[in-house]
Every structure is written in C-alpha cells, then in structure tokens.
Amino acid sequence: MPRPTRESYGDQKPPFSYIALTAMAIWSSPERMLPLSEIYRFITDRFPYYRRNTQRWQNSLRHNLSFNDCFVKVPRRPDRPGKGAYWTLHPQAFDMFENGSLLRRRKRFKLHKGEKDSLNAELAALASFNRAFLARQAGSAPGMGSSMYAPMSISRPSPEPMDAPDTAALLPAGPRPRRAFTIDALLEPEPRQSPSPPPPQQPQPHYPMPLPAPYLLAAQRYHAELLAGLQQSCLPPLWTWRDTSQFSHYTLNS
DNA sequence: CGTTGTTTACGTATTG
DNA sequence: CAATACGTAAACAACG
Numbered sequence: 466m467p468r469p470t471r472e473s474y475g476d477q478k479p480p481f482s483y484i485a486l487t488a489m490a491i492w493s494s495p496e497r498m499l500p501l502s503e504i505y506r507f508i509t510d511r512f513p514y515y516r517r518n519t520q521r522w523q524n525s526l527r528h529n530l531s532f533n534d535c536f537v538k539v540p541r542r543p544d545r546p547g548k549g550a551y552w553t554l555h556p557q558a559f560d561m562f563e564n565g566s567l568l569r570r571r572k573r574f575k576l577h578k579g580e581k582d583s584l585n586a587e588l589a590a591l592a593s594f595n596r597a598f599l600a601r602q603a604g605s606a607p608g609m610g611s612s613m614y615a616p617m618s619i620s621r622p623s624p625e626p627m628d629a630p631d632t633a634a635l636l637p638a639g640p641r642p643r644r645a646f647t648i649d650a651l652l653e654p655e656p657r658q659s660p661s662p663p664p665p666q667q668p669q670p671h672y673p674m675p676l677p678a679p680y681l682l683a684a685q686r687y688h689a690e691l692l693a694g695l696q697q698s699c700l701p702p703l704w705t706w707r708d709t710s711q712f713s714h715y716t717l718n719s
Numbered sequence: 720c721g722t723t724g725t726t727t728a729c730g731t732a733t734t735g
Numbered sequence: 736c737a738a739t740a741c742g743t744a745a746a747c748a749a750c751g
Contacts, residue, residue: 482741501723525742531725538724548751549723569733569740 479512483522483529485567486512487536491554498539498553501527534576535561537584540592543599555584 474480481489490507491499499507505523508515515522530536535558539551558574576584 484741521743524744527724528726528743529741530723546751571734571740573740 474512474514476514478514481567482569483526484533484535484570485562487526487529487552488554488561491552498551500547500551501530501549504552533574534558534581535574538588540588540595543595 479486486508487504490504491497493507494503504526505519508526509519530538530552535555537553537555539553541547541550555574555576557576561570561574563571
C-alpha cells in the first residue's frame with residue numbers, strides 16, 4: 466500500500482502546503498537560499514506526486530513566492546550568473562508554523578509597510594550595486610576567457626556558530642536600515658564601529674575567481690552579513706521540523 | 720522563445 | 736456560520 470516508507474509518499478499528495486514545501490527546500494540548502502529551479506528540483510526529487518502536472522503546481526508555487534512576505538527575493542551575486550534570483554526566508558517568519566501542522570498556518574505572515582519598504586530598498590540597492598559591478602567588469606576585462614567554474618566553497622563547516630556581532634540587531638523588528646547601503650559606503654574599508662571582533666583575519670575568499678576589486682569584496686561582505694542574520698535568527702525554530710513525524714524522513718541538510 | 724516574477728480573481732478548505 | 740488561509744487559473748511584464 467501507499468505506505469510512505471522512506472523516499473516519499475508515493476503518488477499521494479504530501480500533507481504540506483506549498484509554503485511549507487518551499488520553506489523546506491530553502492532550509493535544506495547550505496546557504497538557506499535557492500533559485501526557483503532548485504526549489505522545483507527539491508520537491509520533485511522527494512515527492513513523486515509533484516512530477517506530474519508541473520505546469521499547475523509550479524504556477525501556484527511561484528504565486529506563493531511573490532505573494533507571501535515570508536519569502537524574500539535576493540539578487541544574485543555578481544559571481545553567480547544565472548537566470549532568476551535567490552529565494553530565502555524572512556528572519557521574522559520562522560514561527561509561521563507554530564501549530565506544527567505544516568498545512569495551514571494560524572496567521573499569515575505579513576510585513577508592515579515600513580518594514581517592507583526598507584527591506585525592498587536594501588535589496589534594490591544590492592541589485593543596483595551588482596549591476597554596477599558587472600558593468601565595471603565588462604569595461605575592464607576585454608580578453609578574460611577563463612571559465613567561471615566557481616566550485617562554490619561557501620559554507621565553511623566551522624562547527625561553532627561564529628558569533629555574529631550585530632545579528633541580534635536585525636531581529637527586533639526595527640525598520641532600521643542598518644548601514645547606508647550605497648556603493649560608496651560599501652567601498653569603504655568597513656566601519657569598525659563594531660567594537661569587539663573586527664578580526665584582522667581577511668574574510669574568507671568566497672569568490673574563488675581571479676578578480677580584484679573592492680566591488681567584489683563589498684558584495685561578499687553584504688551577503689555574509691545578510692546570511693548571518695538570516696541563519697542565526699531562523700535556525701533554531703525551524704530545526705524543530707526534524708521532530709515532526711511526517712517530515713522526519715526527509716532530514717534536512719542530509 | 721522559455722523561464723521567472725507579479726498581480727488579480729475566485730473557488731475550496733479550516734479554523735475560531 | 737464568518738473569516739481567512741490555501742489552491743488554482745490566468746494575464747502580463749521582465750529577463751537571459
């Protein structure tokens with residue numbers, strides 16, 4: 466029978482909403498963010514039910530991504546060319562499934578206008594920043610034919626959570642723009658207003674490319690901050706998903 | 720072109 | 736039963 470042994474629920478429809486499925490996909494990824502195609506792949510890989518009628522449910526899923534404030538569209542980094550953007554979870558949306566059902570939430574996660582505006586402003590600034598970076602690249606790299614293989618050595622498996630100085634400042638719902646996100650501001654060496662840990666340690670070269678450029682470092686810095694904030698604020702609550710009976714077969718980050 | 724996003728609309732299903 | 740969370744369809748812009 467349709468015993469959902471290990472791999473899936475067979476052809477049965479899994480008892481998860483699209484929001485839950487998408488959040489699972491995002492959370493299963495090392496960086497807690499995925500492009501749309503990868504979200505599709507996560508779902509079809511695990512749930513055969515979604516290998517048919519793709520046109521239908523993928524449309525619904527895209528609708529959910531755009532419509533629900535719990536999903537945030539993050540512009541691609543300049544060193545990762547590709548079609549769409551990356552999708553992640555909003556830091557304040559981790560308690561969406563407090564009832565634990567993963568089917569219907571008690572409340573819909575909605576951002577207030579101020580929060581939404583400031584978030585959009587920040588993301589738009591990042592997008593324009595990336596465009597500026599790419600434009601500059603195109604202008605000063607006439608012959609560079611090196612393939613852009615970029616093995617993606619992102620998540621350093623450092624066991625400790627790497628205390629992030631200002632991630633707590635992200636949480637309390639302050640519509641604070643944190644730091645001016647302009648190209649000029651990002652190109653500056655980094656404000657050491659942060660008291661304790663500005664380690665002289667050069668930040669990890671997440672960009673394994675032979676590119677010079679303060680632009681690149683600035684982009685890297687921004688993404689590091691963003692991801693640190695998102696991960697630290699979301700990780701613990703979502704971890705409880707592991708305990709839910711239905712989901713236990715699909716251990717995240719397997 | 721196909722893919723990715725955005726938006727509006729309406730029917731269905733759960734919850735309070 | 737009323738409110739609302741969810742699913743689906745569809746039209747359309749934007750992008751590579």
